[in-house]
Amino acid sequence: MTLEYRSLRFETEVLPEENHQGNAVVNYTEADIPYTRIIEHKHFEFGDQPSTVVTREYPANWAPGGEPYYPINDERNSSLYAQYEQMAQSEGKVVFAGRLGGYKYYDMDKALDAAFDLVERELGVAID
Ligand SMILES: Cc1cc2nc3c(=O)[nH]c(=O)nc-3n(C[C@H](O)[C@H](O)[C@H](O)COP(=O)(O)OP(=O)(O)OC[C@H]3O[C@@H](n4cnc5c(N)ncnc54)[C@H](O)[C@@H]3O)c2cc1C
Incomplete structure (x- = not known):
């Protein structure tokens, strides 16, 4: 028998704006928002580029062979x-x-x- 896990799907986008959310990590707990977190990478390093890279994290089912992220x-x-x-x-x-x-x-x-x-x-x- 196999232990079960939760997984994630990451969606990364370059946005043509200097600052998207003012913070490296913002969590979203609302049921009607499909992602649980947005990472804005430049804020880890205090970047001052004219554009910004964000990664949205979406919950995903896990199956054997997939990437396990969290135990259940x-x-x-x-x-x-x-x-x-x-x-x-x-x-x-x-x-x-x-x-x-x-x-x-x-x-x-x-x-x-x-x-x-x-x-x-x-x-x-x-x-x-
Ligand atoms: C999406 C996500 C977000 C997180 N965010 C945060 C956060 O904001 N703050 C925080 O404090 N913590 C966070 N964590 C938790 C933190 O990342 C983990 O607690 C930490 O990385 C666990 O370290 P570890 O060494 O136990 O495992 P891991 O970092 O998972 O390392 C395990 C290593 O073992 C290797 N491995 C697996 N199987 C085998 C095998 N059979 N043979 C050889 N090598 C193998 C893997 O490739 C991996 O390199 C997050 C975790 C996830 C998944």
Whole structure:
């Protein structure tokens, strides 16, 4: 059985304006807007070009072979993941790492915390 994920579709466009949204990232939560986020890349680097590049992120279904972005931590998938974890433990040489391997939604700070914890647990090296 396969764990399920959510995916995304990205649509990138060059706009003939200096500034589109005044910010690198704006989230959209309204049901009638089809994208969930617009990234305006120049604001990460304080660019001052006469045009601007934006990327809209649209939710997309995931199927095996596609790009998985987010785990789906519902009952079915959590219980399936627990079975995989048990199998891995009985193997003794398998370690699940990272956001997709751990099947958890991590932001960057949590991804780093989890990696440091794993290194400490597996290699006995503490990282502060
Ligand atoms: C669309 C999106 C937007 C995000 N936005 C934010 C944000 O705004 N702020 C924030 O803090 N966090 C954000 N995150 C979360 C953040 O990106 C992740 O938490 C972080 O990148 C996880 O790091 P990781 O090393 O666990 O996994 P990843 O960065 O996914 O790295 C896993 C790596 O393993 C490689 N890999 C996979 N399978 C195999 C294999 N079988 N063999 C070898 N290599 C393999 C992959 O190619 C990849 O390079 C976002 C995540 C996504 C998907």
